Amino acid sequence: MKIVYSRFLFTLILFIIFLNCSKEDNSNTEISPSAVSSESDQNTSSSTSTNSSESNQDNSSTTQDYTGFECDNWFYNLLRPEPVSVDNTHRYYKYSWQSDPMLCLNAYEPSILGERVEKVKDFLSWAKKNMPNILPVNVFYIDQVNASAESKLQHTTDFCNLVRGSDEVNSCIIESNDSWGERSHGAGVYGSYLHKGADLMIYDDAFKHSGGVDEGMYYLNHEYFHTFQTGHMFYFEENKQFGISIDLEKKSPPLPFLPIWIGEGGADFASIAMMAKQNLNIDPFEEALTKLDQARRAMEGSNSSFSLKDFESENNRINDEYFAYGGGAMAHIYLWHLNEDNFKKLIVEYYTIFAEKYRLNPQSGWKDAFEETFGITLESFYSDFDAFMRQDRDSQIAIIKSSEEWENASWK
């Protein structure tokens, strides 16, 4: 099977890689195994142009009605509000949308997207109820092959208005309005546009398939989880405030470090868990098995030094597979097998304490959050999991939860 990559914009790869997800051609009727795009023009805002001197946003706007997930982009021009407080490391914000973060769907040329628009809306309805997010999610949905030039330009313009400050929108449009046909799905949020919510880019290619598992739904679930992950990386539950590290704002892009195997493996794990609860005609056990086999293929021919540890900031493709995805998902499945409570920890609790740990120690906040959440050192986890991945396939299958266990497990 052939994997199509986007190959534009080469900067910031290590930072953005987990936000961008693969796109496979439609000949593959299975859930996409692997893959990350090497990069994409999405989320590559090189700007942290918004700053604390900008004016407050209009709190009255939250009273708008979002029936049908149509938000009309009314808030894309909002400036970042003044911080409500500042300390040595962070500026803290309260946003007008916090009481009810909206899910917005920008569907371009719905006439060619057909009934699939309703499918995406059904997912958003499900997500709003079952995996409510702490920030708005702006879904951009387009047929990147068949959409008109006008629709593509509108898509680019809307996206640039969301992720860039007003002085950079034009340059963003110029640099972003190409590569159509080879774009990858992607999602997340950076500190620079946190006040407008996350973006989630999906392309109709994945939704057009015949038979087999619905690849489009896999991507939609996977990408939605990226918005959940990245939003929480800025959120301080105690005061219900978002905080952006002052140091981080100088970096590009402004997003705390999260290992790729947690970012992508976590999104793959969560996508199975989420899909298990929707009426999607998938078998979660079989999906997990697919992850195992992807991980095993990536390890074929490797020597005993092969380790999950090597996939914190690398996402090499090995034997046609990206271990950060399959191996990362298996790392989550392995943690769940160690302790029933780890299911909820993997999906919610790790991210709940992330911002607090990052504030204490930006270099290793992700690691501190891991060790506190799961009660084991990262080094011993790597060592145990690496040994597990060298066991025979039957022993590995034995730790995968049954479909019924996937369906009944709860992150609430």
Ligand SMILES: [Zn+2]
């Ligand atoms: Zn991803």
